[in-house]
Amino acid sequence: MADLLELSARIIDAGHADQPVNRITQELSELGDDLAVIESFSHVVLLRTEDGLVAFDTSGAHTGAACVDSLRAWSPDPVTHLIYTHGHVDHVGGSGAFVADATDRGHLRPQVIAHEAVSERLDRYRRTNGWNLAINQRQFGWLPQAGGLGIGGAAQFLPRSTAEPDVTYRESLSLAAGGVPVELHHAKGETDDHTWAWLPEQKAICAGDFLIWNFPNAGNPQKVQRYPEEWAVALRAMSAMEPELFLPAHGLPIGGKERIAMVLDEVATALEDLVAAVLERMNAGARLDEIVHEVKVPDDVLARPFLRPLYDEPEFVVRNVWRRYGGWWDGDPSTLKPAPAAGLAAEIAALSGGALALAKRADEVAAGGDLRLACHLVEMAGLAAPEDHAVQTIRAEVYERRRKAESSLMAKGIYASAVRESKDVLDES
Numbered sequence: 001m002a003d004l005l006e007l008s009a010r011i012i013d014a015g016h017a018d019q020p021v022n023r024i025t026q027e028l029s030e031l032g033d034d035l036a037v038i039e040s041f042s043h044v045v046l047l048r049t050e051d052g053l054v055a056f057d058t059s060g061a062h063t064g065a066a067c068v069d070s071l072r073a074w075s076p077d078p079v080t081h082l083i084y085t086h087g088h089v090d091h092v093g094g095s096g097a098f099v100a101d102a103t104d105r106g107h108l109r110p111q112v113i114a115h116e117a118v119s120e121r122l123d124r125y126r127r128t129n130g131w132n133l134a135i136n137q138r139q140f141g142w143l144p145q146a147g148g149l150g151i152g153g154a155a156q157f158l159p160r161s162t163a164e165p166d167v168t169y170r171e172s173l174s175l176a177a178g179g180v181p182v183e184l185h186h187a188k189g190e191t192d193d194h195t196w197a198w199l200p201e202q203k204a205i206c207a208g209d210f211l212i213w214n215f216p217n218a219g220n221p222q223k224v225q226r227y228p229e230e231w232a233v234a235l236r237a238m239s240a241m242e243p244e245l246f247l248p249a250h251g252l253p254i255g256g257k258e259r260i261a262m263v264l265d266e267v268a269t270a271l272e273d274l275v276a277a278v279l280e281r282m283n284a285g286a287r288l289d290e291i292v293h294e295v296k297v298p299d300d301v302l303a304r305p306f307l308r309p310l311y312d313e314p315e316f317v318v319r320n321v322w323r324r325y326g327g328w329w330d331g332d333p334s335t336l337k338p339a340p341a342a343g344l345a346a347e348i349a350a351l352s353g354g355a356l357a358l359a360k361r362a363d364e365v366a367a368g369g370d371l372r373l374a375c376h377l378v379e380m381a382g383l384a385a386p387e388d389h390a391v392q393t394i395r396a397e398v399y400e401r402r403r404k405a406e407s408s409l410m411a412k413g414i415y416a417s418a419v420r421e422s423k424d425v426l427d428e429s
Contacts (some may be wrong), residue, residue, distance in 0.1 A: 008252035022054025049178025064094020079105035085208025087121035096161025117193035187234035219316025287331030345383035355385035396422035
């Protein structure tokens, strides 16, 4: 078993990652007296007390049982508390396995604690089940099955076994779990319902998704509003506690007060600088199109092992800042009340000599390296001739080139979905 703190120290101090930092091993590693982490799709952090175990997050439905198995190889003690850092399904979806384990062992059901907005999120997931299955299919490809099947065999994004919060709080909550103090703090960042925890005796912070060992997930194009400004504020509040151990829900734990402070400062500064650059241009009257192509995070910042744009990326965060302060309209008069996309595409195709001619031009542009422009052209060709096999073949090829050229999982997922759309047309013949 790797020493996780030594591994993270080596990677951070060297300034580059020579091996994966977001690991899904289901292995438990002790990080100090009575403190452990299970590396999973999202991690489970465990605190051992005189009364039993406190678990921060439960991983997802497809990994929760494996996390319980790892936990039980470490301790037979009851799990007295489940503390959700936020309501994303990869953090709460495994709770059913923890509750089932308590029942099987004759233990009391764990008390579930979360920010007050988590319950609202879980309700929203139920109301938008089909939408969330669809967008996570695009983002991850395999996640629709993660929630299992509900009544009548219908797929469920949020598992029916997910444990609802028993205790909620608004700003902060202090508790003594088996005599061990735990301080919970609310802050906005990736979500509006996020909790980070300070463990004063261990001088440790359980950070949830405030650090993911990637560029902050503050821009996701398919999800609700994220909060990069408040994210930076939260990171600075954590740093002010002078933690000696930092436990994120994705990626490696970090040890050492100075090293932790440096990482939190660099991530916060990247977010602060990006938001400031967007607002400066908004205040000068720029359109979203201009801002998206002008605001960049320096390459040396994105090269840091904990800021690489391999999941989300700065361009998407720019759009989220615009959405928060500027609304949904992008500043282009033609998009305020647009024509149907298929109608516009048909007109452009006609002007180009037909949909196939437009698709062939897209292929040429892609071969020349301008994949952004090529995607516009091939999408219009596809809309103008949705059943044309030659057009759909080129569309699939252009989007496959785009997928391979992208770094972030979110962009890759959406472009891969476009490839599948065209291939489905071809497979229907």
